Amino acid sequence: MTTPATPTSRAAALEFRGVTKRYGSGEESTGAVNDLSFTVPAGTICVLVGPSGCGKTTSLKMVNRLIEPTGGQILLDGSDVMSEDVTALRRRIGYVIQQVGLFPHLTIGRNVAVVPALMGWTRERQQARTDELLSLVGLEPGRYRNRYPSQLSGGERQRVGVARALAADPPLMLMDEPFAAVDPIVRQRLQDEFLRLQRALAKTILFVTHDVDEAIKMGDLIAVMEEGGRLAQFGPPEEILAHPASDFVARFVGQDRGLKRLSLSTIADLRTEPLGRREGLPTFSPDTTLRDALSILLVADTRGGVALDEAGQPRGLVTVDAIASALADDRPRRAARA
């Protein structure tokens, strides 16, 4: 990879403080937001998830002021977004949308360099940054730089959209259903690549989706929103799956939330039992999710499987019971709440 044109990557903390948006007189109108408060620490991904019309996109668009709040404050690194010049604010916030919104009349290279160009970077610096970012999102600059958006596949266009949003090294990225318009296989790949990218970039990201599975996969924190634009629950995915705060959240995350929780842990996290005879048993690499392991064990109909360590050496026995007990860690708490 090329040397970064902008070596220092910054991230900003984002705080919603009693944010409200009303449309007309109707209090519960579609897209309204009601007294929303939460904090996203710098460098983490916060996913806003909820049914359509719950105000999640409205909330996102209030951050870069495409929609102006009726009340409350949105703080970016402690300063109110309403107090800053709107153009300057938007240029330091990355923005990725479902339809991508690439400029059809500009080449991929110039699309990526749009914000640097607005900010008056030199041609050379724009070009260096463009090539760096295209490589970063897995598009070979020499092949893609001079193409037009209409010549790219949906997945490629979405990568360009991410590269474009990263161009000016923004401390905050807003992503509105960024992977919803591509097919499931491409979506999964884009999600995985983005998470890998985020491990290196550590941006603060506000991510909107209607898909619970995507929220669980992408989010360090999840804000579940319900009709009327109210925050139903806010916390890490593990907590939302283990302890839904209301019937609404429990229904929204689904009956299979136990299985979903299993997909948050891997074989490496699991306490194993001593390994006896291992002939004919399936083997699991450390990064296999417990959900996949359970599925394989149920299908294989064996007494267990072999957990391998990083070196590929057998570490111990994985059983259905062991996986079940990984879920059971918080059962007493749930019983106490009932």
Add this chain to the structure above:
Amino acid sequence: MNGEPLVRWDWLWAHLGPIADRIGQHLYLTAIAVGVGFVISFALAAVSIRRRRLYPPVVVVATALYTIPSFALFAALVAITGLSILTAEIPLVLYTFILFVPNIVAGFDAVPWDVLDAADGMGFTAGQRWWRVELPLALPLVVASLRLATVSTIGLVTVSAILGDRFGGLGYYILDGYHRTFTTEILVGGLLSIGLAVLADLGFVLLQRVLTPWAAARAVSR
């Protein structure tokens, strides 16, 4: 017809200079009509886009103007503006409105909303958005309307020959040939006028290619 050949080549060779002058006049009258018509139409389109309620009446009026026979309009204007260039240009300009306005409006309507949303979200000012995003994306239909109006006006300029031999461009030869029952003149006026229209058409196709290379790229691959 009294033994005359269809085309008197000797007449043609003897009049190359005047014919060139008439071609120049034809293009001059066309350019003024298309230029003025475009500027007024662009303003009408801009107002129509911003105030949508005004768009239907604008189209109704532009359509009504287009239905007035050109012959009658030239004749009627003589009473007001005399035998001036205004009399020749006013009808030509009025006829362009219906060719320009709906196409320009459609051009700006065709700019995808997600592109505008992205532009706003990335911090384009209103002016930057218009010049760098909206206008370039509306350009294919704007150029198409210029092409249409130019070809149409090249045809209509010939009618202004009824205002006298200071007008009409190549139409002068059509009218003069008709009065003198001189086929060569009619053919020269008619065919060269068609030739101009075809050349203008090709010119705008080329201009379109140069201005919107991205639109051609769309067809190439997906």
